[in-house]
Amino acid sequence: MEITIGMKGEAATQVEREDTALEVGSGSLLVYATPCMVALMEGAACEAIAEALPEEKTSVGTELNISHISATPVGLEVRAEAEVIAVDGSIITFRVEAFDEKGKIGEGTHKRAVITAQRFLDKTYGKL
Numbered sequence: 001m002e003i004t005i006g007m008k009g010e011a012a013t014q015v016e017r018e019d020t021a022l023e024v025g026s027g028s029l030l031v032y033a034t035p036c037m038v039a040l041m042e043g044a045a046c047e048a049i050a051e052a053l054p055e056e057k058t059s060v061g062t063e064l065n066i067s068h069i070s071a072t073p074v075g076l077e078v079r080a081e082a083e084v085i086a087v088d089g090s091i092i093t094f095r096v097e098a099f100d101e102k103g104k105i106g107e108g109t110h111k112r113a114v115i116t117a118q119r120f121l122d123k124t125y126g127k128l
Helices: 034-052 117-125
Strands: 008-014 057-068 077-088 091-100 103-116
Touching (some): 034 057, 034 077, 034 091, 034 103, 057 091, 057 117, 077 103
Antiparallel strands (some): 008 077, 091 103
């Protein structure tokens, strides 16, 4: 299967205390942390292309341009959606959005590179 424009993925979770800015160290309030929202968006992007990747391939995040536009309290469900909007060789660009039960909380673009997993790990751990 080939990665094509229009492929979509989704990820969802319920906001727990450990997902808050206070707990992850990205702020001082008990509200859904931006790093957690970004991780959810990346998960949705991974889901969008998962079926198109051969077993030895995976993708790694390379770029984010994200706005966190509304705070979410502990207890609400959050959902991220990703859609492939460009394919340039091994670089895949996604439009990403996140929502809580009251509306949109984040949006932006995200790029991932398709890589050979073992070669990537060998190179990375060669740094040790």
